[in-house]
Amino acid sequence: MTRTTSIAAVLSARIAAACVDGPFTLADGQVLDSYFDEFRLAGDPQLLHDVAKAMHALVPAGAEVLAGVELGGIPLVVALSAVTGLPGAFLRRLPKRYGSQQQIEGTQVEGRRVVLIDDVVRTGGQLLSMAHVLRAAGGHVSDALCILERPLGGRVLLDEHSISLGSLLYENDLPASAGAAS
Ligand SMILES: O=P(O)(O)OC[C@H]1O[C@H](OP(=O)(O)OP(=O)(O)O)[C@H](O)[C@@H]1O
Ligand SMILES: O=C(O)c1cc(=O)[nH]c(=O)[nH]1
Known part of the structure; x- marks a missing residue:
């Protein structure tokens, strides 16, 4: 059993509990009958901590900053920062329109090796x-990590831009009803 497979075997049933019935409309208008709801996972402190511990094994050597993508990547990056001791950055989809006016909050990223963190990867566009x-x-x-990777081209797109994707779980680790294409 590979490392990722063993992680999936231990955690997939618990993570599957965060897969719920839809309908759930994606940003592109596509509607899922069921989906992985990362906020259910993030709202369970023990599960979030266990997921972060499992993701720790996927953090590449030499990583200097973990950067979470709004919104699903934010609780995850906080938990992963606490487990790894690596500083966190927080990415807004758009720059804040007042106050800091920043798009990247938290630790400085300039000149540092940054690992992107998100909950789900589908097309890889985000x-x-x-x-x-x-x-x-x-x-x-040069690296990104997610909890759940769906086979919708994200890995290939990221690879085309010199970003290697590490995934804790793949769609087929979850029950067939959990948002897989029918
Ligand atoms: O690989 P992609 O096709 O880009 O899709 C994945 C993105 O979509 C989801 O975000 P969502 O729009 O649901 O926002 P949220 O994290 O704020 O809930 C997810 O959190 C990723 O950021
Ligand atoms: O594919 C999913 O399950 C999924 C996609 C998405 O954009 N957001 C989410 O919470 N789940």
């Missing part, structure tokens, strides 16, 4: 967009 933001700010981005 992570790629955030990688562009980090790179424009001088961060070095």
Whole structure:
């Protein structure tokens, strides 16, 4: 059994409990009958901690900053920072319109090796967009991590932009009803 497979075997049943009935409309208008609700996972402190401990094994050597994507990546990056001791950055989808006016909050990313963190990867579009933001700010981005990867092209898209994706679970680790394409 590979490391990721053993993690999936231990955690997948507990994570599957965070898969709920829809309908759930995605940003692109697509409607899922059921979906993985990361906020149920993040609202369970023991499960969030156990997921972060499992993800620790996927953090690449040399990582200097963990950067979570609004909103699903934020509780995850906080938990993973606490487990790894690595500083966290928090990525807004758009710059704040008042106050700090920042898109990247938290620790500085310039000149540092930054690992992107999100809950779900589907097309990879969200992570790629955030990688562009980090790179424009001088961060070095060559890795991303997620809890759940769906086979919708995200891995390939990210690879085309020199970003390696590490996933705790793959869609087929979850019950067939949990948002898989029918
Ligand atoms: O790989 P992609 O096709 O880009 O899809 C994945 C993205 O979509 C989800 O965000 P969502 O829009 O549900 O926002 P939320 O995290 O604020 O709930 C998820 O958290 C990822 O950021
Ligand atoms: O594929 C999912 O389950 C999923 C997609 C998404 O955008 N948001 C979410 O919470 N789950």
